[in-house]
Amino acid sequence: MEITLTLNGKKRTASVSPDTMLFDFLRNHGCYSVKCGCETSACGLCTVLLDGKPVLSCSVLAVRADGHTVTTLEGLQEEASEFVGFIADQGAEQCGFCNPGFVMNTIALLREHPDPTDDEIRAYLAGNLCRCSGYEGQTRGIRAYLNAKKEGLL
Amino acid sequence: MNRELKSVGKGVRKKDAMQLLLGKPAYVDDVTPSDCLVVKVLRSPHAHALIREIKTDVAEKVPGIAEIFTYKDVPQKRFTMAGQTYPEPSPYDRLILDQRVRFVGDAVAIVAGEDERAVDKALRLIKVQYDVLPAVLDFHEALDNEILVHPEENWKALCDVGADNKRNLCAQGMESDGDVDAVIEDCDITFTRTFHTKACHQAMMETFRTYTEIDPYGRLHVVSSTQIVFHARRILAHALDIPKSKIHVEKPRIGGGFGAKQTLIAEIYPAFVTWTTGRPAKMIYSRKECQTSGSPRHEMEVTVRIGANRDGTIRALDVHTLSNTGAFGEHGPTTVGLSGHKSIPLYTGELEAFRFAYDVVYTNVESAGAYRGYGATQGIFAVESVVNELADMLGMDPVDIRMKNMVREGQIMPAYYNEPASACALDKCMLRCAERFGWAEKYPVRRMPDGKIRAAGVAMAMQGSGISGVDVGSAAVKLNDDGFYVLRIGAADMGTGCDTILAQMTAECMDCSVDDVTVFGADSDASPYDSGSYASSTTYVTGRAVEKACLELKEKICAVAAEMLGCAASDLVFHGREVEKADGSASVSLADIATKSMCGNNIALEATSSHSSPISPPPFMAGMAEIELDPETGAVEVLNYTAVVDCGTAINPNLARIQTEGGLVQAIGMTLTENIRYDDRGHLTENSFLQYKLPTRLETGRLNVEFASSYEQSGPFGAKSIGEIVINTPAPALAHAIHRATGHWYRELPILPETIALDLARDAENGAAE
Numbered sequence: 001m002e003i004t005l006t007l008n009g010k011k012r013t014a015s016v017s018p019d020t021m022l023f024d025f026l027r028n029h030g031c032y033s034v035k036c037g038c039e040t041s042a043c044g045l046c047t048v049l050l051d052g053k054p055v056l057s058c059s060v061l062a063v064r065a066d067g068h069t070v071t072t073l074e075g076l077q078e079e080a081s082e083f084v085g086f087i088a089d090q091g092a093e094q095c096g097f098c099n100p101g102f103v104m105n106t107i108a109l110l111r112e113h114p115d116p117t118d119d120e121i122r123a124y125l126a127g128n129l130c131r132c133s134g135y136e137g138q139t140r141g142i143r144a145y146l147n148a149k150k151e152g153l154l
Numbered sequence: 155m156n157r158e159l160k161s162v163g164k165g166v167r168k169k170d171a172m173q174l175l176l177g178k179p180a181y182v183d184d185v186t187p188s189d190c191l192v193v194k195v196l197r198s199p200h201a202h203a204l205i206r207e208i209k210t211d212v213a214e215k216v217p218g219i220a221e222i223f224t225y226k227d228v229p230q231k232r233f234t235m236a237g238q239t240y241p242e243p244s245p246y247d248r249l250i251l252d253q254r255v256r257f258v259g260d261a262v263a264i265v266a267g268e269d270e271r272a273v274d275k276a277l278r279l280i281k282v283q284y285d286v287l288p289a290v291l292d293f294h295e296a297l298d299n300e301i302l303v304h305p306e307e308n309w310k311a312l313c314d315v316g317a318d319n320k321r322n323l324c325a326q327g328m329e330s331d332g333d334v335d336a337v338i339e340d341c342d343i344t345f346t347r348t349f350h351t352k353a354c355h356q357a358m359m360e361t362f363r364t365y366t367e368i369d370p371y372g373r374l375h376v377v378s379s380t381q382i383v384f385h386a387r388r389i390l391a392h393a394l395d396i397p398k399s400k401i402h403v404e405k406p407r408i409g410g411g412f413g414a415k416q417t418l419i420a421e422i423y424p425a426f427v428t429w430t431t432g433r434p435a436k437m438i439y440s441r442k443e444c445q446t447s448g449s450p451r452h453e454m455e456v457t458v459r460i461g462a463n464r465d466g467t468i469r470a471l472d473v474h475t476l477s478n479t480g481a482f483g484e485h486g487p488t489t490v491g492l493s494g495h496k497s498i499p500l501y502t503g504e505l506e507a508f509r510f511a512y513d514v515v516y517t518n519v520e521s522a523g524a525y526r527g528y529g530a531t532q533g534i535f536a537v538e539s540v541v542n543e544l545a546d547m548l549g550m551d552p553v554d555i556r557m558k559n560m561v562r563e564g565q566i567m568p569a570y571y572n573e574p575a576s577a578c579a580l581d582k583c584m585l586r587c588a589e590r591f592g593w594a595e596k597y598p599v600r601r602m603p604d605g606k607i608r609a610a611g612v613a614m615a616m617q618g619s620g621i622s623g624v625d626v627g628s629a630a631v632k633l634n635d636d637g638f639y640v641l642r643i644g645a646a647d648m649g650t651g652c653d654t655i656l657a658q659m660t661a662e663c664m665d666c667s668v669d670d671v672t673v674f675g676a677d678s679d680a681s682p683y684d685s686g687s688y689a690s691s692t693t694y695v696t697g698r699a700v701e702k703a704c705l706e707l708k709e710k711i712c713a714v715a716a717e718m719l720g721c722a723a724s725d726l727v728f729h730g731r732e733v734e735k736a737d738g739s740a741s742v743s744l745a746d747i748a749t750k751s752m753c754g755n756n757i758a759l760e761a762t763s764s765h766s767s768p769i770s771p772p773p774f775m776a777g778m779a780e781i782e783l784d785p786e787t788g789a790v791e792v793l794n795y796t797a798v799v800d801c802g803t804a805i806n807p808n809l810a811r812i813q814t815e816g817g818l819v820q821a822i823g824m825t826l827t828e829n830i831r832y833d834d835r836g837h838l839t840e841n842s843f844l845q846y847k848l849p850t851r852l853e854t855g856r857l858n859v860e861f862a863s864s865y866e867q868s869g870p871f872g873a874k875s876i877g878e879i880v881i882n883t884p885a886p887a888l889a890h891a892i893h894r895a896t897g898h899w900y901r902e903l904p905i906l907p908e909t910i911a912l913d914l915a916r917d918a919e920n921g922a923a924e
């Protein structure tokens with residue numbers, strides 16, 4: 001069936017089968033940032049924004065995006081660039097495979113709660129697994145970004 | 155060091171950090187073509203069976219199916235998938251496909267097709283008739299069982315590891331120092347305890363995956379998520395029975411390894427498809443396949459007999475380990491060794507005698523492999539728990555008993571191949587850990603107003619830095635235009651940051667900035683030989699190779715400069731960005747030397763060095779956990795974990811800290827939530843992340859990490875290792891804290907809330923009855 005959606009700001013029309021997952025659709029359309037870690041909606045790696053809200057693209061049908069707006073990390077490079085350097089300063093990116101999902105959900109967090117506490121950060125990102133970093137470096141990175149912003153350094 | 159370090163010891167960003175954080179294509183499936191054959195494997199539903207008949211004719215008719223292979227189509231030479239230095243200690247017990255299937259999830263057939271849909275359909279249409287055989291599912295019953303996992307005549311062990319396939323034995327051995335029985339006889343106190351750890355999974359976020367194609371030279375080009383490009387080349391040559399010269403292996407970015415990718419889990423299937431059909435192919439493991447057909451930690455049963463005096467002097471340790479290698483022997487003979495070699499030497503201090511014996515058995519469950527800690531984790535859980543119990547019996551503080559008995563700098567460790575603790579700050583680690591954690595305040599058990607119980611536990615650990623006398627690290631450093639360097643390595647950065655820390659060492663040696671060093675690797679054609687990234691070897695072993703290569707390159711640079719300045723090279727001093735005459739009368743810039751090297755020059759400005767170490771200096775650490783236990787539900791919340799690590803010089807303190815934090819959290823999962831259960835037919839229950847519960851960021855508690863540095867003379871800039879040791883303390887420290895809170899010693903992992911709650915309910919019942 002044919003679907004039309006706005007992907008990273010561009011209108012796209014494509015033919016998909018009814019059981020195509022949004023995850024596969026996105027990678028087939030060059031959005032290689034989107035990663036799969038589990039197939040059971042348990043890891044958060046495939047997080048993208050559907051009409052601005054974070055969703056797990058491995059468990060959303062592509063046809064669900066028909067008529068909607070989908071944003072991947074490819075479409076949010078500038079917004080991500082604002083804070084990911086602070087994660088890099090901690091070394092908390094590590095293998096990087098979970099990074100795009102984590103960054104997308106962090107963008108959603110910061111849009112929703114521009115000034116979260118550390119516990120709010122942990123709660124919001126609880127669905128984003130990371131096996132390398134132990135998470136605390138990611139929290140420190142986001143905290144450092146928020147502090148820099150408050151101090152007017154950005 | 156007589157001058158201040160500029161790059162080493164600095165928390166610089168990982169060279170690939172920004173690209174990874176911005177989601178740029180970097181991993182196998184991002185950087186290889188998608189118009190290739192999709193490869194999947196039909197998996198055995200039986201724990202042990204012989205394939206009587208396998209019919210693929212209907213499946214082959216599915217549109218888009220290119221080839222289906224069965225055991226009849228593969229070479230009949232056995233090999234091992236373990237990434238180890240040749241001759242591998244792991245027995246040659248594998249075929250690509252075998253008529254005998256040995257665990258639920260074992261490979262039955264390989265299907266290659268144009269797309270996933272066709273391949274999935276074909277998998278369902280292959281008709282297999284099995285003669286189902288009785289299986290060995292309990293590793294206690296494996297040795298000398300009449301059911302044999304590997305009855306075949308062409309099974310072979312290349313090394314003398316005590317293996318005997320006719321006894322289900324993958325390895326067996328015993329070593330000792332002193333008369334352990336006599337010493338224990340003479341001790342005031344002795345007791346024996348048995349511990350059980352399960353086959354936990356590395357659960358790296360990127361599953362196993364490999365792309366293969368035939369290159370323009372007719373060779374097999376393999377792009378894989380692997381820690382071991384050179385071992386992979388050799389293993390593939392063995393498996394496919396083709397010359398090693400026909401194979402080229404490279405790795406792009408790796409989405410985590412933790413040892414899982416030190417075994418050739420995915421590579422063999424697409425490689426076989428491509429070599430047979432000539433067509434490009436790709437195999438991507440599902441998470442379920444990772445769980446059921448991966449390479450998890452070896453399940454172990456570790457029995458510890460301890461002998462001590464009433465004053466807390468630990469005089470003897472007698473350790474026996476029964477290890478379950480599963481259906482195949484990958485890393486079986488070697489992991490077991492660490493359960494003794496990395497636990498007993500912690501108590502070298504007053505130890506008069508030790509014995510360490512082990513049996514490694516084959517069973518009909520998933521084959522085990524390498525996982526961060528590599529047997530040390532299991533052994534340290536057992537020995538450290540026994541020491542905590544001893545302290546409890548003696549009414550001693552568990553920190554004091556460790557300070558009294560621990561290995562000290564300069565001591566020879568008989569249980570660690572008689573190697574010296576040449577750099578050892580374990581005492582400083584323990585004291586600093588107690589201070590930072592607040593041991594004096596947190597060790598007493600505290601009942602909170604809401605009925606929950608707070609308690610604390612402690613443990614210490616060691617690991618190695620590479621495999622002594624075996625691992626080879628290499629580095630090639632080349633000067634390029636404008637004076638930038640390319641560092642080529644065969645070690646594989648799997649996210650840990652070895653590209654960056656080796657670049658930091660290069661920058662330090664060549665007196666330039668880290669940005670002036672580009673890193674390339676790993677590639678079996680282009681990289682200098684390196685055993686690969688495992689055994690905590692890269693910093694210590696490959697790091698020294700970097701130092702050696704830089705030294706040699708400096709001499710060559712001075713030789714070119716000498717020609718340019720018309721003097722002897724011995725008259726010159728290398729200053730990084732320029733080379734100057736010792737008397738200061740003339741100099742030439744590095745950029746000009748680089749330019750000169752590309753015109754009318756006979757001296758290659760490139761140096762390659764290898765390094766192997768006769769010793770493997772252990773890093774040491776202390777860890778302390780504070781928990782809050784809910785006696786109603788048995789739930790254990792980790793409040794905070796403090797770790798102080800002696801990794802020698804931390805080349806990059808940021809990355810060393812993250813390594814530590816990551817290892818602690820992985821171990822918290824292993825201790826509290828990551829369970830492995832098989833049903834009576836050998837099916838694994840925890841086959842997805844819904845059942846196999848990794849810690850989220852809500853379950854880690856606060857992590858406090860510090861370093862108490864020693865200086866290892868044989869290491870680069872005084873460094874030892876960090877990657878593996880960090881996973882070893884949480885299991886015993888948390889079990890200790892749980893004992894403090896409940897009065898129960900838990901000797902099996904994971905320690906689940908339901909187990910605790912049932913025990914406490916039973917205690918309450920018994921208390922009421924009394």
